[in-house]
Amino acid sequence: MILLDYKSSKPIYEQIIEQIKLNVMKQYLKPGDAIPSVRKLALELEITPGTVAKAYQELERQQIIETIRGKGTFIAGEIELKPDEKKVLEIKKRLQTELMELKMMGYSKNMVVDLVVGIYEEMCVC
Amino acid sequence: MILLDYKSSKPIYEQIIEQIKLNVMKQYLKPGDAIPSVRKLALELEITPGTVAKAYQELERQQIIETIRGKGTFIAGEIELKPDEKKVLEIKKRLQTELMELKMMGYSKNMVVDLVVGIYEEMCVC
Amino acid sequence: MILLDYKSSKPIYEQIIEQIKLNVMKQYLKPGDAIPSVRKLALELEITPGTVAKAYQELERQQIIETIRGKGTFIAGEIELKPDEKKVLEIKKRLQTELMELKMMGYSKNMVVDLVVGIYEEMCVC
Amino acid sequence: MILLDYKSSKPIYEQIIEQIKLNVMKQYLKPGDAIPSVRKLALELEITPGTVAKAYQELERQQIIETIRGKGTFIAGEIELKPDEKKVLEIKKRLQTELMELKMMGYSKNMVVDLVVGIYEEMCVC
DNA sequence: GTGGTCTAGACCACG
DNA sequence: GTGGTCTAGACCACT
Numbered sequence: 001m002i003l004l005d006y007k008s009s010k011p012i013y014e015q016i017i018e019q020i021k022l023n024v025m026k027q028y029l030k031p032g033d034a035i036p037s038v039r040k041l042a043l044e045l046e047i048t049p050g051t052v053a054k055a056y057q058e059l060e061r062q063q064i065i066e067t068i069r070g071k072g073t074f075i076a077g078e079i080e081l082k083p084d085e086k087k088v089l090e091i092k093k094r095l096q097t098e099l100m101e102l103k104m105m106g107y108s109k110n111m112v113v114d115l116v117v118g119i120y121e122e123m124c125v126c
Numbered sequence: 127m128i129l130l131d132y133k134s135s136k137p138i139y140e141q142i143i144e145q146i147k148l149n150v151m152k153q154y155l156k157p158g159d160a161i162p163s164v165r166k167l168a169l170e171l172e173i174t175p176g177t178v179a180k181a182y183q184e185l186e187r188q189q190i191i192e193t194i195r196g197k198g199t200f201i202a203g204e205i206e207l208k209p210d211e212k213k214v215l216e217i218k219k220r221l222q223t224e225l226m227e228l229k230m231m232g233y234s235k236n237m238v239v240d241l242v243v244g245i246y247e248e249m250c251v252c
Numbered sequence: 253m254i255l256l257d258y259k260s261s262k263p264i265y266e267q268i269i270e271q272i273k274l275n276v277m278k279q280y281l282k283p284g285d286a287i288p289s290v291r292k293l294a295l296e297l298e299i300t301p302g303t304v305a306k307a308y309q310e311l312e313r314q315q316i317i318e319t320i321r322g323k324g325t326f327i328a329g330e331i332e333l334k335p336d337e338k339k340v341l342e343i344k345k346r347l348q349t350e351l352m353e354l355k356m357m358g359y360s361k362n363m364v365v366d367l368v369v370g371i372y373e374e375m376c377v378c
Numbered sequence: 379m380i381l382l383d384y385k386s387s388k389p390i391y392e393q394i395i396e397q398i399k400l401n402v403m404k405q406y407l408k409p410g411d412a413i414p415s416v417r418k419l420a421l422e423l424e425i426t427p428g429t430v431a432k433a434y435q436e437l438e439r440q441q442i443i444e445t446i447r448g449k450g451t452f453i454a455g456e457i458e459l460k461p462d463e464k465k466v467l468e469i470k471k472r473l474q475t476e477l478m479e480l481k482m483m484g485y486s487k488n489m490v491v492d493l494v495v496g497i498y499e500e501m502c503v504c
Numbered sequence: 505g506t507g508g509t510c511t512a513g514a515c516c517a518c519g
Numbered sequence: 520g521t522g523g524t525c526t527a528g529a530c531c532a533c534t
Contacts, residue, residue, distance in 0.1 A: 009517095011524060021226055038507060048526050053507070066259050070506045070534030081232035088231070091224050096245050097144055098217050098224070100151060105214070106207035109246050116242050119222050120235050133444050135523095137518060174519060261508095263533060270475055277478060300534060333484035340483070343476050348497050350469050350476070352399055357466070358459035361498050368494050371474050372487050387532095389509060416522060426511050431522070448519035448521050511529075518521075 001028070004045055012047055016055035021064060024075060027125050033075045035065060127154070130171055138173055142181035147190060150201060151250055159201045161191060253280070256297055264299055268307035273316060276327060277376055285327045287317060379406070382423055390425055394433035399442060402453060405503050411453045413443065 002019045004012060023029040035041075038056060042049040056073055059065045063080070067073045102112055128145045130138060149155040161167075164182060168175040182199060185191045189206070193199045228238055254271045256264060275281040287293075290308060294301040308325060311317045315332070319325045354364055380397045382390060401407040413419075416434060420427040434451055437443045441458070445451045480490055 013524080018223060018226070021230065022222075025226065025229060037505080039505095048528085049507095050509095050527085051525065053509095054524090056507080067507060068258050068534090069261070069263065070532085072506060079230070081230065083231045083233075087227070091227055092241070092245060095221070095224055095242065096148075096249065098221055099242065099246050100144070100147055100249060101213070101217055103151065103246070103249065104147070104205070104207065105209045107209075109243065112242060112246055113239055115218070116221065116225065116238060117235065119218060120225050120229070120238055123222065123226060123229065132446050135447070137447065139518085177519060180518095265533080270478070273478055273482065274474075277481060303534060306533090331482070333482065335483045335485075339479070343479055344493070344497060347473070347476055347494065348400075348501065349396060350473055351494065351498050352396070352403060352501060353465070353469055355403060355498070355501065356399065356457070356459065357461045359461075361495065364494060364498055365491055367470070368473065368477065368490060369487065371470060372477050372481070372490055375474065375478060375481065391509080415520080417520095426513085427522095428512085428524095429510065431524095432509090434522080445522060446519095448517085450521060506534075507532095509529100509531080512527100514524100514526075516522105516524080518523105 002041070002045065004047075012045075013051050013055040013058070016041075016045075016052065017058055020055075020059060022123070024064060024079070025124055029075050031075050031077045031079075035073050035075065037072055128167070128171065130173075139177050139180040139184070142167075142171075142178065143184055146181075146185060148249070150190060150205070155201050157201050157203045157205075161199050161201065163198060254293070254297065256299075265303050265307040265310070268293075268297075268304065269310055272307075272311060274375070276316065276331070281327050283327050283329045283331075287325050287327065289324060380419070380423065382425075390423075391429050391433040391436070394419075394423075394430065395436055398433075398437060400501070402442060402457070403502055407453050409453050409455045409457075413451050413453065415450055 004015050038049050038052045042052045066076045130141050164175050164178045168178045189202050192202050256267050290301050290304045294304045315328050318328050382393050416427050416430045420430045441454050444454045
């Protein structure tokens with residue numbers, strides 16, 4: 001369910017966050033579903049519990065998951081869509097970096113759009 | 127010409143690389159144009175020369191610039207477009223991360239496409 | 253009568269203690285009134301009896317309730333007001349934390365006082 | 379400058395967060411001021427660097443401080459006051475808990491207001 | 505059983 | 520020098 005790239009420079013805890021978000025978006029994980037306990041996932045991924053805990057805490061901060069004391073961790077009931085101007089700006093900057101790389105490799109506007117649409121559609125059930 | 131965000135988590139040297147590439151793409155910098163020496167740029171940006179040197183080294187490796195001993199540093203004659211499968215894959219992964227964030231903020235496919243087209247067009251003279 | 257927030261970081265048993273105290277203060281519960289047995293309340297709140305028992309023990313220690321073997325549990329006859337210097341100090345510390353958060357959100361002194369008065373008045377029959 | 383209560387049940391990293399916020403509010407720390415490095419503060423407080431790092435990361439998330447790569451950590455330039463409905467509700471709940479305790483010790487409305495005003499005024503320069 | 509916190513180290517990239 | 524990440528444990532409170 002969660003695949004890590006241990007060689008990646010992207011921190012493991014961020015990879016976990018992303019994978020779970022992706023699973024939620026693809027509706028493999030639905031509101032109320034339990035996700036593995038910190039220790040269980042740590043064993044499964046062969047990492048230390050602290051790293052999983054860090055990921056879970058960030059996900060809880062983002063209200064993607066909810067922890068119930070002594071019970072476990074669950075996908076949050078309602079995930080609110082709140083557009084955040086500041087965050088969009090950051091994302092735009094990062095997108096620019098990537099689009100620039102593509103453009104330098106000869107990607108035209110249409111090719112870029114096709115690529116983006118492909119990624120977007122693959123990401124959801126819509 | 128080069129604007130740095132010292133608070134950003136993106137390394138300064140990467141920001142320099144990116145800004146110079148952007149200038150090339152917007153044709154503010156054309157093949158053969160001189161770019162400031164390491165020391166001069168370091169002074170201008172109020173950073174240490176080592177950081178600028180690191181950026182220039184990487185740009186030279188990517189054949190965006192050329193250093194001619196005793197003369198200075200220049201934008202490379204011809205920048206070749208070489209689509210690199212591996213690199214595209216990496217970019218796709220990073221794009222997915224960003225698109226996911228947008229989707230979680232309520233961005234529809236069309237909104238994402240608009241955003242991307244906007245960034246792409248702003249990036250070039252086309 | 254007792255509402256729990258299972259997602260809250262505040263322990264369930266503490267929530268029970270607080271809710272019962274609140275009921276006493278609002279005079280929904282008066283000296284001599286019976287309160288549900290541990291098992292009954294546990295069933296009602298869908299939690300384990302141990303958690304309810306823990307709450308009742310603490311309430312008994314604070315002389316808010318009294319357990320009469322074979323009869324049940326009741327609101328204590330007279331609840332004494334004993335100002336406890338040490339406890340007030342602890343409360344002040346915690347209040348400071350909360351007031352600081354409010355201040356950082358732009359709450360002026362008057363706004364804070366209004367808020368506090370509102371909470372206080374809502375809490376009692378006065 | 380930062381005093382910890384090692385016996386407190388309040389996590390050390392939260393105590394650090396609070397103390398720094400307090401210092402900012404009292405204007406002992408002003409925008410642009412450097413705060414001790416993770417290692418330095420850890421040595422000073424005789425705790426491990428990880429705990430300090432956790433506090434600093436949370437403060438950065440709240441935009442109270444800013445870290446500049448390889449340089450250090452500084453008080454943020456502008457601290458924005460953004461009232462957050464949800465957060466206020468949480469604070470109200472916690473305030474209710476504390477006010478209830480006070481009321482049970484015989485504190486009248488006026489006494490509570492005096493206490494709160496005292497804490498608020500002590501907290502700032504205003 | 506659960507998650508939260510903390511220790512005492514380590515390694516890394518950055519400037 | 521700086522902060523960020525991670526390990527491999529430990530202890531705690533809660534259910």
